[in-house]
Amino acid sequence: MIEFLNFIPLNLKAMETSTKSLISIEKSKTSKIDKVDFDNLAFGSVFTDHMLVCDYKNGAWENPKIVPYGPITLDPSAKIFHYGQSIFEGMKAYKDIEEAIWLFRPLDNHKRLNISAKRMAIPEIPENYFMEGLSALITLDEKWIPKKAGSSLYIRPFIFASGQGFHASPANEYKFMICLAPSGSYFSGKVKVLIEETYSRSANGGVGYAKAGGNYAGQFYPTQLAIEKGYNQVIWTDDNTHEYIEEAGAMNIFIRINDTLITGPTSDRILDGITRKSIIEIAKDENIKVEVRKITVTEVVEAAKNGSLKEMFGAGTAAVISPISTFGHKGTDYDLPELQESYATRLKNRITDIQYNRAEDKFGWRYKL
């Protein structure tokens, strides 16, 4: 069994003292912001004026710098092109009505990035580089944070192998970057999912729990096949029996049977989603009965047939909470009921109210920039 690091809450105050000295800033001479239609944002396709870049060379991360957003140059033998050595995180920045900027559990993203780094043999990024980099970059481009409901500033920290050579071994140079993309919803409209029974996302002892680039490319083809059949996403199952529900690639999966909310346990095959674990805590706080246990496909199909399956939804940073309207399995589509008072809506309201500073944050998850 692979050991996971625990997420230990750190002292946020201690970190803020040295801010602004670490990061050098080269400002863009012009801004692209006037060319952006903030009322019609797609997901992750428009980028702000600046980006953070930090190189790993000679065994150490160099000082991070903020520069105008623009192309990067690499040798064709850079290992990212050949061996997929890359990891990333997904985060969002929120503005409240008083224009204060908030992040949501950013230290958890830093911890998870380093968990991914370890599994992918990438050097870990120091916490102050990550946190101060985020802070300086978002502050600089804060006008790009969308105000329209449902839109947000999507934050993409990522690390990839820039070192050269065709030997199949870890690179000796890396780039850590942060880019910002004002974004609309990840899904538009109802989400139909297909429970996969042929392809798989991850192996026992593999890299499924890491936010590694290759985990995503491997899902594209099976997802395309599902899209051709009229679904939006695939719900992955275990690679050995296809009987256990795992995750949906871009989100963790929750199901509600009668009044119990159930989600699968994380493992070395399943991403430890920050939205997922927040939803578990909020649901408990709402006095919803929560079970974290293995979910079988048979159980979900039976529950759909006998009417006890009330809801299914995905949870993730990009997708927030995305209610599933239909799931397909072995050629049959099962429609979920439309509830007046769904857990999905209730939990989405609770978490977004915390994220946008519209309500008390009893969990201490909000992080002010």
Place this chain on the structure above:
Amino acid sequence: MIEFLNFIPLNLKAMETSTKSLISIEKSKTSKIDKVDFDNLAFGSVFTDHMLVCDYKNGAWENPKIVPYGPITLDPSAKIFHYGQSIFEGMKAYKDIEEAIWLFRPLDNHKRLNISAKRMAIPEIPENYFMEGLSALITLDEKWIPKKAGSSLYIRPFIFASGQGFHASPANEYKFMICLAPSGSYFSGKVKVLIEETYSRSANGGVGYAKAGGNYAGQFYPTQLAIEKGYNQVIWTDDNTHEYIEEAGAMNIFIRINDTLITGPTSDRILDGITRKSIIEIAKDENIKVEVRKITVTEVVEAAKNGSLKEMFGAGTAAVISPISTFGHKGTDYDLPELQESYATRLKNRITDIQYNRAEDKFGWRYKL
């Protein structure tokens, strides 16, 4: 079960007629060749004067061009950095004593590249772009083909997602490139391997059979752990029981028990190695008894204990045939005997004699440039 394309031999003559019209060439004004120490080449760390680049845009592969070897420029949101959408091939060019240049089964590499492409949702590359690109590039840089025994010109065709955006879906733009690297041996000295019992390389229904970038990065950390224990490579086992021998990441695995040569069957978890299948055919031609069947770890350990395990070796383009001197399993090292007349040596001589045009090629594998 996933269907695999068959490798159908094509008419080589038909393809040669249109050569040299398709590829545009911009020659380098200077050559770096005088700076290279051809007597002390590492693997894949020095590159020739030119490279081939071909872009996929607006739904089609544009005309390929050969340009001076140099950096490439990409948007930071290019999907290769985020979602690991990349595939590659490994090939070699050989020069005979009359300076004629030979490839080994290049059409099989093209077929396999497109099998990988399909699984990774990458547009397939036309055969003439691949073959004519190879031919024009290697002919232009033919002085770079090393003559020293054990050295060769390693050829790296690869395709990666250059299209932009953070949506986790296939890119709309790609780059197909070929780079050339005069290279020494992949392994130096004896190869010690560790039979893995915790980590895994691939899942049933996953991408293990594709030469996808992410398959390699996922191996780096477990391989580092093995290296720290004194081994060179990991022999992967199935992710469910760790009882079946799969492959060694950079090579397929053969074992010899008494006088029978055994290798595992290919599957959706195991790369269909071109050296592997050539070795199977050569061994049969040598009247060696060959079995393609599942190999259990228990069987290998038992054979090592009772002395019936005579040889283990890896087979791959980069590694050619690499005899294994020791394998480790559950804390015990098992040394292989040193044979005077090993299958490994005999088969390596046969295949390299074909590759370097030192012997008859009754199989029709050699391909003259």
